[in-house]
Amino acid sequence: MLNKYEVVIGLEVHVELKTKSKIFCGCSTVFGAKPNTQCCPICMGFPGTLPVLNETVVDYAIKAGLATHCDITRIGKQDRKNYFYPDLPKAYQISQYDLPLCKEGFVDISIQGKDKRIGITRIHIEEDAGKLMHDLNEGTMIDYNRCGVPLVEIVSEPDMRSADEAIAYLKKLRSILLYTEISDCKLNEGSFRCDVNLSVRKKGEPEFGTRTEMKNLNSFAFIKNAIEHETKRQIKAVESGELIVQETRRWDAIKGESYSMRTKEDAHDYRYFPDPDLATIVISEDKLNQIQSELPxxxxxxxxxxxxxxxxxxxxxxxxxxxxxxxxxxxxxxxxxxxxxxxxxxxxxxxxxxxxxxxxxxxxxxxxxxxxxxxxxxxxxxxxxxxxxxxxxxxxxxxxxxxxxxxxYDLEVLKDIERLTKEGEAILEEHPRIVKDFLGGKAKAMGAFMGQMMKRTQGKADPEQTEKVFKDIVDKLR
Structure with missing residues (x-):
């Protein structure tokens, strides 16, 4: 069945930026602090507070865009993405909708000696949400330290056709970001994580199938396993006549399977509108040239x-x-x-x-x-x-x-002819067949002698001198 189908993969990568303070306030972004000690009324969205955009966030996003061959939006804005979730205290996220900072770029990858170009649809800035921690005894707790930590979201085109291509793209993208030093990209701390959008279709069909989205994967091994499992699940469903539902799924790494979380929203469900508290983002030619000059x-x-x-x-x-x-x-x-x-x-x-x-x-x-x-x-x-x-x-x-x-540790190559000759004579005395095979025209005899010599000298014998010693000893035995 796998040979009849083609998998189509697009990735949304969330990258926490390496700024000292959050995107709209002065709270620290240091990882690992005691829960709820790095948040304030602004990043918690209290009534009457006003966000102020961290300029370094914009610079870093542009640097990511230039490093991935994107066009840079000269006049942009920020939008409110409205949805309710417990780790989002404002009930909306400040993001970018129709005017992302960067668009239409690409990343080149190499798979088994073959090059492939993966398109990048957009790179936009946004704030991170808090973190839910589930405990069987205590219930669900929320740490708001991560609220307002600056992110870039890098959205690829659906150009990948295997788990291996997806991993190659992620590794290359992570490498580029580490070179630019805009993020530490630590997978174990969640500062580089991705959502996998995946659908299947029969080979040769022009239309994409219905996609599912697996959220917040932060391990290359998990991503590969999740893609391969979801591919098989969808193919099996299609083959049995089941309709694939557009939904958000969660990958359970312990069980090695995914399960449904909720139906997947479309853009109109978020009721985007320009954030009235934030000014227009204007990128000057001088600013663009300055950031371009800083690229490594x-x-x-x-x-x-x-x-x-x-x-x-x-x-x-x-x-x-x-x-x-x-x-x-x-x-x-x-x-x-x-x-x-x-x-x-x-x-x-x-x-x-x-x-x-x-x-x-x-x-x-x-x-x-x-x-x-x-x-x-x-x-x-x-x-x-x-x-x-x-x-x-x-x-x-x-x-x-x-x-x-x-x-x-006496690790230098042994070239002493006298020592090698002594060892060689001992070897041929113990293994007389080596001489017989060599005189009989068997090329492997030299290899057998070389192996024994390396064994006796702990791998220190010089191959050229060893071969000379062998031939000299054999000549004397003819």
Whole structure:
């Protein structure tokens, strides 16, 4: 059944901006404070209070738009989106309706070596709502600290056709935002989360099916699982003759399934109208040029440089530029090496990745200069990749220079002909068949000898010298 259908996915990504104060008042935005200690009459919407727009919020939103190739709305406004929910004390949210700050942009992704462009419909600013906390004993409690925390909502076109494409888009978008430094994009703190709009249709059909929306997913694994589950659920429903209802659903990560929360509203249900308490947003040419000049070199541009200047494979360049901290680390290290590809390969090993911390907060245990020194050892032939990984492991666990670690654990490549010859003779005495196979023309005999030599020398034997020793010993035995 899956082969008969096509899934259509659009994403609404909510990104909390890294401002010190909220969007319309001076309350702190610091995460993790005691409940209801970072709110005031303005962000709680008390009668008689007036919001004042935080200019940095506008600057950050424009920066996000420019980084994703959007057109910028020069004269805009803010609107009231009316609905009642307990974590929204005003019973409306200040957002943007018909004049978003940014529109008609795109993000390029790469899936299995194929490039694809995902359209961005709009990026608009709005205030976050509070947070409901459900307790079986205490009931439902509300923390209003998050009320008024500034957001940008980034709405994609329905251009994605698989969970993998959706995850690739989210990771690329998150990478771009981290490069611009407008948000910390911490998934575990909810500052980067998304709603998944999903429908299915039979392959070849021009019309979209009825979509559902899954709310507030803040884990790439949850998003992938939710998309795959909802795709199967909708296909099964369509195949059995059931009508898909436009609704909001909630993903239960523990049970691995979604369930209906409420019917999905349309724009007219929110009764949008311009907020009468807020002035028109006017973006001058000078302001636009200033923000444009503040943009850093973004992931796609760095990726292109890594391919053209450092001769890295596209896949390696994609991985290294996915996170700004990782890319910055590479650039600090590559200044000290002759062979960038060796540095890139070491940075993509599991042992290096284990030193980086998590994707929200990278904390390298090896300095880029030390890793560059290890690369230098490989370039000079005093280290091989296996020994380099061992050295990296020791550098993560204890203080000391690369030179000290290499001497302490005797990690240099073994090139001593006398030592290798002694080991080689012992190997062939224990495994006489290796000589017989080699003389019989079997190429694998050399590999067998090399494997035994590496085993006896803990991976330190120099391959070139080992091959020479083997041939010299065999010549004497002919």
């Amino acid at each position: 070199i973004l992931p796609d541009e760095r990726k292109k440089t890594y391919i053209e200047k450092y001769a890295l494979a596209a896949d390696a360049a994609e991985q290294l530029t996915a996170q700004k901290q990782l890319s910055d680390y590479f650039e600090m290290g590559v200044a000290h090496v002759k062979t960038p590809s060796i540095l890139a390969n070491l940075m993509m090993t599991d042992i290096f990745k284990s030193s980086c911390g998590d994707e929200d907060e990278m904390n390298f245990k090896i300095s880029p200069e030390s890793l560059a020194e290890i690369v230098g050892g490989i370039e000079e032939g005093t280290l091989n990749p296996a020994l380099a990984k061992k050295a990296m492991g020791y550098l993560m666990e204890e203080e000391g220079s690369v030179e000290m670690i290499l001497k302490k």
